[in-house]
Amino acid sequence: MKKKVRRIRVNLDKCNGCRACEMACSAFHATPRYSSVNPSRSRIRVVTDILNDEYVPIRATDYTKAQCDGRRVYTINGKDYSECSFCGSICPARDLFKDPDSGLPLKCDMCESDPPQDEPLCVQACSLDALTYEEVEEEIEEEIKRSEVELGLQSLVDRYGLVEIRDIVTRMAHRD
Amino acid sequence: MRYAETGYTLEVDLTRGNVERVETDPKETELLLGGQGIAAKILFDRIPQGMDPLSPENLLIFSTGLLHGTPVPACNRTVVNTISPQTGLMAHSLMGGFFGPELKHAGYDRIVITGKAPDLVYLWIHNDKVEIRDATHLRGKGARETAKLIEEELNNQYIQVAAIGLAGENRVFTASIEHGFSSAARGPGPVMGDKRLKAIAIRGTKDVYVAKPEELFKMCIDLRKKMAESKDVGDWMASDEDDSFHHNHFAWGNARTRQKTYWSAELQQRWTDWKYDHMDRQAGCYNCPKQCINVISWPGYERFGYKCYGKDTYHMAAFKELDYSYEILGTALEYGVDSYSTPQAAAFAVELYEAGILTDEDLPDFPSDSGERIRYLLEKIVRREGIGDYLADGVYRAARRIGKGAEKYDHNTTKKFEQLPIKLGKLNPPYFLMIATGEKMAITQIEGSFPQDPLPTMKEREEFVEKWRVVIPDEKFAKYFLEWEKRHDISDEASCNITDWNEAMHYLDDSIGFCGFCSSFRGQFGGGVVYHINNMPEIVSLATGMDFDKDKLWKTFQRIRNLVRAVNVKRGMRRKDERPPEDHWAVRDEESEQRLLDIYYGFKGWTRDGIPTKETLDSLDLGFVSEDFLKSGILTGDETIASPEAPAEKDEEQKSGGR
Incomplete structure (x- = not known):
């Protein structure tokens, strides 16, 4: 089966650190639309460390309750980057991608709207092409959705073997 | 509901900790x-008569521009105003970057700082919480x-910081306030140091609202696109490797020596290699697609960024090459010194040494190499050590403190402030007016909309005007330019109007927050700026919900222009202070220059002494200024505007500006 995948490419070398992407994202998600600007409500952030020449636009992905245990530091072309500099998780370790009033996570929705946008707003605002948008078709395996019970049972079967599980289930069924 | 602005000022009293x-x-x-x-109004209202700029009563004001924090691109220049200890007048200082927008998101249009802390402090502003x-x-x-240390201490990497280095702490008059790779020079650094305020850190997470969201946003997408594609905005010097303009035309050393044939292809190649072998990136400021800041990693030094002519001043003061500037810039920026005036103060000392006015006693172990000398003096200046204590006050004051004929070597200051080292032949009348009457101290902050020189052929002029027509306030400017043949030959009427328009765009930029590279400074080169008097009113109206048209915005410029003048008149500035450096042009004619000055004062509605008359002030809703002037005797109310035909007033004892 083919599926349309929407992708934002990030070219770190082209970023001038201007944060127009944050401005545009927050304006687009304001109610009414474009009525206010507030980068701290943006779902994209340019992680910046000027002394390290680090400019990394990251996009809010998923909410997670816990922060990582330990982090890696990557060295790329002689510059150190924390793992967090590339991570879009909305996590307790940082004050990022959380609504400043409610604290609720702000997740990137690729600016889905009606009528649809040609490109997400952050990409539209990036005149330097540090952010570019593409839609690609990807072949994906057809997936049969399995219920939680079945997934649970599968893990028991994997561990104890089908025969034992079958016997137990039969015994339980006849207990009364 | 307030649009574009927050409607709040943060008042900080460092003496009381309030x-x-x-x-x-x-x-x-x-x-x-x-x-x-608005900063000018605060200074006018609250600075006491005759105040010493280095007293706790002085105010240090960090202002956002009206449109900071809105979607309007390239609107990010923070304005810092105070009374400068160097000039005694209102300091005009700007920096790009991210500070202003962050302040607005914290919920304030400006910070007004008064008093003096008992010991070194920093201000931490996190929305409503201020410490x-x-x-x-x-x-x-x-x-x-x-x-960096404050970022670690507050455990918050999203803060914006403006800080002073050693120079500001030591109240060096040429000290700057540094923010990222941007600097606010020309006055506020020493005042920040005097208040014992090491830094301001801000994190703002509030909304900034605009009045007409859809229209404004759509307009901004178009503006940004135009900006990104246009070569007529931004700092072309960031990527034009042919810098023969500054090196062949500007004066080296203590604004003294011209090297008209300095530049060569071989030199350009060497410097280009130095730059691109060590350049990490061309960075920008908040919400702007241009890349004006060259970020350089020079081996053995901290990474630094520079823009514009800032890369030339140290090696031109020291008669060295670009690598010399690259070696010193990182250090100088950490110390926090203005790269325009500081190297001049150092080169001035070198001249005095060579003339025997300063001796080995004043400069112990003074090196023989010209580069080592400037570096030696920089270290002395930022510490106010020995002769450095004199030089730290700028060339004008140092010359008078040193005495022994040193005054003669102070040849490049106006209103006690170091000017760009430009030495020319024949006088360019609008430039005479701009340098004489400008109150932003550096010509780059005054010139910019009307070209510096005529184009040689009518065809070239017509082509230029074709593009330029969109941005000019009035058709007469096209006429002036089309008829302009020789630099020094231009009518009085044209000179007045050109000066006025050039200033207008800066005064509007510095109140709204636009960057001069997309507006006021840039029109002279290429003629195709993105922001101009014809589209600013609509942008301001859409963002603020206040109705502005061209006439109303122009009148607003005149109001602010006269208010800034009023602040300085109150500080004692008069006609006698309005003199470009005597050697700025080789050919001078005192009589015709003074005649032109009379005409311009009259054009502006000012007296022969350069003071706005009561009528002028009242017509611009500046009744509170005229009232103050009448009360303090600066005006009597009977003054008429200057004119070259009016009989000369009796020579009165005139006070010079500031201390």
Whole structure:
């Protein structure tokens, strides 16, 4: 089966650190639309460390309750980057991608709207092409959705073997 | 509901440790926009007569521009105003970057700082929470190093910091305030140091609203696109490797020596290699697609960024090459010194040494190499050590303190401030007016909309005007330019109007927050700026919901222009202070220059002494100024505007500006 995948490419070398992407994202998600600007409500952030020449636009992905245990530091072309500099998780370790009033996570929705946008707003605002948008078709395996019970049972079967599980289930069924 | 602005000022008294959030009057916004406009009013209202700039009563004002924090691109220049200890007049200082927008998101249009802390502190503004925190552990730290340490201390990497380095702490008059790779020079650094305020750190997470969201946003997408594609905005010097203009035409050393054939292809190649072998990136400021800041990693030094002519001043002071500047810039930026005036003060000392006015006693172990000398003097200046204490006050004051004929070597200051080292032949009348009467101290902050030189052929002029027509305020400017043949030959009427328009765009930029590279400074080169008097009114109207048209915005410029003049007149500035450096042009004619000055004063509605008349002030809703002037005797109310035909007034004892 083919599926349309929407992708934002990030070219770190082209970023001038201007944060127009944050401005545009927050304006687009304001109610009414474009009525206010507030980068701290943006779902994209340019992680910046000027002394390290680090400019990394990251996009809010998923909410997670816990922060990582330990982090890696990557060295790329002689510059150190924390793992967090590339991570879009909305996590307790940082004050990022959380609504400043409610604290609720702000997740990137690729600016889905009606009528649809040609490109997400952050990409539209990036005149330097540090952010570019593409839609690609990807072949994906057809997936049969399995219920939680079945997934649970599968893990028991994997561990104890089908025969034992079958016997137990039969015994339980006849207990009364 | 306030649009574009927050409607609040943060008042900080460092003596008492008091912090207040004060609501402002929207009527004031309509009259003075924001940024420098409103700061000028605060200075006029609150600076006591005759105040010593290095006293706790002086105010240090960090202002956002009216449109900071809105979607309007390239609107990010923070304005810092105070009374400068160097000039005694209103300091005009700007920096790009991210500070202003962050302040607005924290819920304030400006910070007004008064008083003096008992010991070194920094200000931490996190929305409604404002703390004055101990900074004694940051004493002597570099400006960017300070920002990094505060970031770690507050455990918040999203803050924006403006800090002073060692020079500001030591109240060096040419000290700057540093923010990222941007600097606010020309006055506020030493005042920040005097207040013992090491830094301001801000994190703002509030909304900034606009009045007409859809229209404004759509307009901004188009503006940004135009900006990104246009070669007529931004700092072309960031990527034009042919810098023969500054090196062949500007004066080296103590603004003295021209090297008209300095530049060569071989040199250009060498410098280009130095740059691109060590350049990490061309960075920009908040919400702007241009890439004006060259970020350089020079081996053995901290990474630094520069723009414009800032890369040339140290090696031109020292008669060295670009690698010399690259070696010194990182250090100088950490110390936090203005790269325009500081190297001139150092080169001035070298001249005095060579002339025998300064001796080995004044300069112990003074090196023989010209580069080592400037570096030696920089170290002395930032520490106010020995002769450095004199030089730290700038060339004008140092010359008078040193005496022994040193005054003669102070040949490049106006209003006690170092000018760009430009030495030309014949006088360019609008430039005479701009340098004489400008109150932003550097010509780059005054010139910019009308070209510096005529184009040789009518065809070239017509082509230029074709593109330029969109941005000119009036058809007469096209006529002036088309008829302009020789630099020194231009009518009085044209000179007045050109000066006025050039200033207008800067005064509007510095109140609204636009960057001069997309507006006021840039029109002279290429003629295709993105922001101009014909589209600014609509942009301001859409963002603020206040109705502005061209006439109303022009009148707003005149109001702010006269208010800034009023601040300085109150500080004692008069006609006698309005003199370009005597050797700025080789060919001078005192009589015709003074005649032109009379005409211009008259054009502006000022007296022969350069003071706005009561009528002028009242017509610009500046009744509070005329009232003050009448009360203090600066005006009697009977003054007429200057004119070359009016009989000369009796020579009165005139006070010179400032201390």
